[in-house]
Amino acid sequence: MSHKTLIEIAYATPGRQKIIECEIEPGTSPRDAVRQSEIKQHFPEIDLESCDIGVFGKSVRPDYDLVDGDRIEIYRPLVADPKEIRRQRAAQGLKTKKGGGAVD
Numbered sequence: 001m002s003h004k005t006l007i008e009i010a011y012a013t014p015g016r017q018k019i020i021e022c023e024i025e026p027g028t029s030p031r032d033a034v035r036q037s038e039i040k041q042h043f044p045e046i047d048l049e050s051c052d053i054g055v056f057g058k059s060v061r062p063d064y065d066l067v068d069g070d071r072i073e074i075y076r077p078l079v080a081d082p083k084e085i086r087r088q089r090a091a092q093g094l095k096t097k098k099g100g101g102a103v104d
Contacts, residue, residue, distance in 0.1 A: 008071040009037040011046065018042045019071070030055065030064055030072050039074065046074060 004023040011018055020042075024033050035048050052075040054060055066072075 005066055005070075006068050007033060007066055009034055009039050009074070010071055011039055011043055011074040013043070013076070024066065028066060029062055030060055030066060031062060033066060033072055034074060051075065052077075 003026065005026055005028070007022055007024060009020045009022055018039065020037050020039055022033060022037050024036065028036070030053055031048075034051075034053060040046060040048060052059070054073050054075065055064065055066070055070050057073065
């Protein structure tokens, strides 16, 4: 009898978040674990085949070996490219301070 691995799948939008506990077979890839979870029922907009995922905030290889307690996070696409926003501010002559906003 094989020991199952207990992990979590996490996804959040600005308005809500969901963490689902899952039992997976040893050797299950992170992407397959996300596919097997019920996260799509809660967030049908997620494209499980192309979304960026990681474990505890770090990108992982497709063959990453999940261990008990790992939390797979599904990342949303950025709404705006931070580098582009900085370029636009610089072009307008605006300075930024920690926390954003113009500095006089």
